[in-house]
Amino acid sequence: MNVQGLWRRCATMIALFLWALPVAGQEATQRFVAADAAPQTSLLVRSTTDISIFAPALEAFVTQFPTVQIQYEQWGSNALYSDSLSACEGQSLPADIVISSGVHQMVDLVNRACASEYRSDLTAQLPAARIWRDELWGITREAAVIIYNTDLISAEDAPRTRFDLLDLMRRPSDDLIGKIATYDVEASGLGFLFAFMDSQEAATFGGLLEGFARVDAVATCCSAEIIEGVESGQYKIAYNVLGSYVESVQHKNLGVIHPEDYTMFLSRGLMIPKGASQRETAGVFLDFLLSPQGRAVLSKSTLIHDNNSDETSTTLSAERYIPIGPTLLVAMDKQRRGRFIAKWRDTFGMDAQE
Amino acid sequence: MTNAASPAPLQRTLLSRVMGGVLSLLAAGGILVTIAAFAYGKSAARQSFDRILLGAANDIAESINIVDGVPVADIPVSAFGLLSLAAEDRIFYSVRGPQGEVLTGYEGGTIGDFSRNDLTEPAFFDSTLQREHARFVTVARRFSERDFSGAVFVTVGQTLRARNEMALDLAKGAVLVTGLGGIALLVSAFLVIRSAMRPLDRLTRDLSERDPYDLTPMPADGPAEVAVMVEAMNRFMQRLDRQVGAMKNLISDAAHQLRTPVSAIRAQAELAIEDDPENRTQRLEKLVRRTRSLGTLLDQMLSRAMVIHRTENAKPTVVDLRDVALNIFEERDHEVLAPDAEVELQFGDTEVIVMADEISLREAVKNMLANALRHGTSPVTIGVSAHEGTGEIWVRDVGKGPAEDVLETIGERFERSAASKGNSAGLGLSIVRAVAEALGGEVRMEKSDDGFRVTLALPIAQEVQTS
Numbered sequence: 061m062n063v064q065g066l067w068r069r070c071a072t073m074i075a076l077f078l079w080a081l082p083v084a085g086q087e088a089t090q091r092f093v094a095a096d097a098a099p100q101t102s103l104l105v106r107s108t109t110d111i112s113i114f115a116p117a118l119e120a121f122v123t124q125f126p127t128v129q130i131q132y133e134q135w136g137s138n139a140l141y142s143d144s145l146s147a148c149e150g151q152s153l154p155a156d157i158v159i160s161s162g163v164h165q166m167v168d169l170v171n172r173a174c175a176s177e178y179r180s181d182l183t184a185q186l187p188a189a190r191i192w193r194d195e196l197w198g199i200t201r202e203a204a205v206i207i208y209n210t211d212l213i214s215a216e217d218a219p220r221t222r223f224d225l226l227d228l229m230r231r232p233s234d235d236l237i238g239k240i241a242t243y244d245v246e247a248s249g250l251g252f253l254f255a256f257m258d259s260q261e262a263a264t265f266g267g268l269l270e271g272f273a274r275v276d277a278v279a280t281c282c283s284a285e286i287i288e289g290v291e292s293g294q295y296k297i298a299y300n301v302l303g304s305y306v307e308s309v310q311h312k313n314l315g316v317i318h319p320e321d322y323t324m325f326l327s328r329g330l331m332i333p334k335g336a337s338q339r340e341t342a343g344v345f346l347d348f349l350l351s352p353q354g355r356a357v358l359s360k361s362t363l364i365h366d367n368n369s370d371e372t373s374t375t376l377s378a379e380r381y382i383p384i385g386p387t388l389l390v391a392m393d394k395q396r397r398g399r400f401i402a403k404w405r406d407t408f409g410m411d412a413q414e
Numbered sequence: 415m416t417n418a419a420s421p422a423p424l425q426r427t428l429l430s431r432v433m434g435g436v437l438s439l440l441a442a443g444g445i446l447v448t449i450a451a452f453a454y455g456k457s458a459a460r461q462s463f464d465r466i467l468l469g470a471a472n473d474i475a476e477s478i479n480i481v482d483g484v485p486v487a488d489i490p491v492s493a494f495g496l497l498s499l500a501a502e503d504r505i506f507y508s509v510r511g512p513q514g515e516v517l518t519g520y521e522g523g524t525i526g527d528f529s530r531n532d533l534t535e536p537a538f539f540d541s542t543l544q545r546e547h548a549r550f551v552t553v554a555r556r557f558s559e560r561d562f563s564g565a566v567f568v569t570v571g572q573t574l575r576a577r578n579e580m581a582l583d584l585a586k587g588a589v590l591v592t593g594l595g596g597i598a599l600l601v602s603a604f605l606v607i608r609s610a611m612r613p614l615d616r617l618t619r620d621l622s623e624r625d626p627y628d629l630t631p632m633p634a635d636g637p638a639e640v641a642v643m644v645e646a647m648n649r650f651m652q653r654l655d656r657q658v659g660a661m662k663n664l665i666s667d668a669a670h671q672l673r674t675p676v677s678a679i680r681a682q683a684e685l686a687i688e689d690d691p692e693n694r695t696q697r698l699e700k701l702v703r704r705t706r707s708l709g710t711l712l713d714q715m716l717s718r719a720m721v722i723h724r725t726e727n728a729k730p731t732v733v734d735l736r737d738v739a740l741n742i743f744e745e746r747d748h749e750v751l752a753p754d755a756e757v758e759l760q761f762g763d764t765e766v767i768v769m770a771d772e773i774s775l776r777e778a779v780k781n782m783l784a785n786a787l788r789h790g791t792s793p794v795t796i797g798v799s800a801h802e803g804t805g806e807i808w809v810r811d812v813g814k815g816p817a818e819d820v821l822e823t824i825g826e827r828f829e830r831s832a833a834s835k836g837n838s839a840g841l842g843l844s845i846v847r848a849v850a851e852a853l854g855g856e857v858r859m860e861k862s863d864d865g866f867r868v869t870l871a872l873p874i875a876q877e878v879q880t881s
Binding site for chain 1: 486487488489490491493494495497498501502503504505509517518519544545546
């Protein structure tokens with residue numbers, strides 16, 4: 061089983077490589093230019109963030125710095141990691157900025173000396189958990205939330221904690237079978253990170269996996285897909301969805317819960333790859349995102365979660381941050397990851413499907 | 415004199431010399447301490463971070479299990495938690511099987527140049543990680559399971575930022591403390607030295623403010639070294655004072671004593687020119703007598719000045735008083751001075767040794783003899799005798815000696831009356847007295863049935879007496 065999985069992953073990696081090498085790998089691209097501007101510099105940003113969510117920040121930046129245009133490419137986190145790694149090894153051209161929610165992958169890239177240093181007053185103000193080696197910075201603050209379809213689940217049935225969710229899944233009724241969704245940890249770097257951090261955070265993770273197995277939960281890719289699924293009623297509940305994606309658009313029938321036992325917070329990692337051609341402009345871009353003005357725009361785009369606007373209040377003690385630092389390298393360990401994914405697959409019955 | 419008293423501007427002060435010495439000593443010490451502090455900081459940082467590295471490697475080694483005949487590491491977060499104590503450093507880790515194949519962790523890198531089979535102790539080594547200097551440790555864990563036998567090697571490495579920072583911090587702390595200590599030492603050294611130098615300063619100030627003609631002794635307080643210096647200086651000044659005094663006396667005596675005879679000579683000379691030719695011979699004879707007497711006076715004044723100068727400057731030597739008496743007798747000056755007088759010599763067989771300047775002594779005795787010949791009654795005896803630790807050299811005539819009132823004032827520097835009369839007995843005796851004082855002796859004048867005797871008594875030299 062293990063060897064089989066390994067093979068499969070290798071195949072995926074190779075496929076990704078081949079796929080990434082020509083042009084592709086990105087899911088969407090967009091160019092940002094200030095109105096009536098003749099930009100002299102082009103900044104290539106590769107990010108896992110949806111264009112629609114990040115666009116206001118990018119537009120604000122090019123408005124303030126009209127000589128710069130931004131070529132924005134949206135990537136999946138695993139693809140972005142492989143691309144950055146191959147760029148680091150000199151096999152392809154690096155971007156000027158890489159932003160990923162797969163922070164453990166970013167930490168690994170920095171550890172492999174794939175990033176360049178940058179220092180400014182603004183980066184110096186970042187708390188220790190959001191900066192590493194002056195090469196990786198956390199620019200956002202996004203919560204992992206539980207969402208549910210308000211048409212299908214009543215407010216009092218909605219799980220406020222992971223224990224509630226467990227209880228819900230343990231109920232003898234069949235109405236949740238195939239109706240609970242979460243990230244596929246293999247396809248999504250962020251999904252893996254969330255699940256991995258969950259597994260370290262509390263003993264509930266074992267129970268959750270067992271519960272997921274019981275209700276035949278669906279592991280699928282990508283935030284937008286999951287949110288759509290819950291909205292349309294395909295899924296009733298989704299676990300560990302990135303709150304920023306949910307809140308960026310008004311949804312009529314979506315309930316958002318910040319789990320009260322603990323809520324995980326993610327800070328997207330930004331790095332300036334080694335050998336980036338526009339390193340100085342990249343620094344300006346980073347400073348812009350960290351400046352009060354940039355933070356205001358990100359906050360408006362829900363990328364910086366504001367506690368006061370919570371639908372459900374989380375106490376400070378229930379906040380768990382994913383710290384940007386070398387401990388995340390554990391999540392990149394081959395054997396540990398292998399075991400984790402094997403267990404995950406067991407739960408979601410993927411081997412059976414194969 | 416003023417030029418000599420003010421210090422030459424190029425000369426460094428003693429304080430600045432000593433402070434310079436202290437400063438260079440402290441600087442040398444500071445450099446040594448800094449080097450030592452850096453070495454110490456480096457080794458302390460190396461030790462503590464090596465322990466962290468080893469702890470992480472052991473954590474990982476501990477997590478290895480054999481699953482289906484394959485070693486599988488369940489990398490513990492705590493291992494990386496340990497490593498992230500060095501928050502800014504890159505991490506390398508790899509778990510390798512018996513053949514060196516990477517089971518998990520980073521490919522590449524080295525696990526150190528040791529023979530794998532005899533790795534029982536953790537092996538630390540230095541290498542590079544992503545072109546940065548880094549420190550590594552490899553530990554081995556041996557398995558003897560049914561389906562797996564052999565060693566699994568865990569290598570953990572980390573770059574040196576935190577180590578260097580810690581080393582620098584430690585060194586900085588040590589250097590700061592020693593630096594402050596050094597400054598405190600310097601300040602206290604300055605204060606101590608300055609207070610020790612204060613007597614010298616005072617001496618310098620006293621000297622520079624002193625009137626160049628003020629030769630009075632200076633207060634000899636302060637530490638021994640300064641007191642010695644002040645004493646030497648005082649001695650020097652006293653001598654100078656005496657010499658200046660002698661010089662003054664000589665000048666004033668000369669002025670005083672020469673005025674009368676010179677004006678008398680002039681008067682005689684004028685008279686000789688104006689007077690009748692028959693009286694001229696008589697006048698000229700008077701003139702010659704006056705001139706000779708002036709010559710004698712000049713001789714005595716010069717000899718007195720010489721004696722006073724010699725008593726200050728000439729070192730006393732061993733002198734036998736009998737030699738002095740004999741020499742004077744044999745010079746036979748008295749035959750010129752008083753051709754009619756009879757002079758005898760009287761001394762015993764034993765030598766009479768004193769410490770004296772022979773020339774001064776001879777001058778004194780000559781004067782005594784000349785006085786006796788001039789004023790006393792022949793025969794005149796020059797004698798030497800020893801008496802209760804004193805050596806005596808004396809001149810005796812058979813006359814009655816001078817009058818009582820003359821005796822009282824005799825031997826002062828000069829006698830106005832005597833000088834005005836053109837004789838110089840007072841001056842001659844003052845020379846005797848000066849010699850006696852300089853040699854620690856005394857002058858005695860005694861009248862007896864035998865006549866009038868002037869004695870110069872000097873202490874007998876001790877070491878010669880005992881030998």
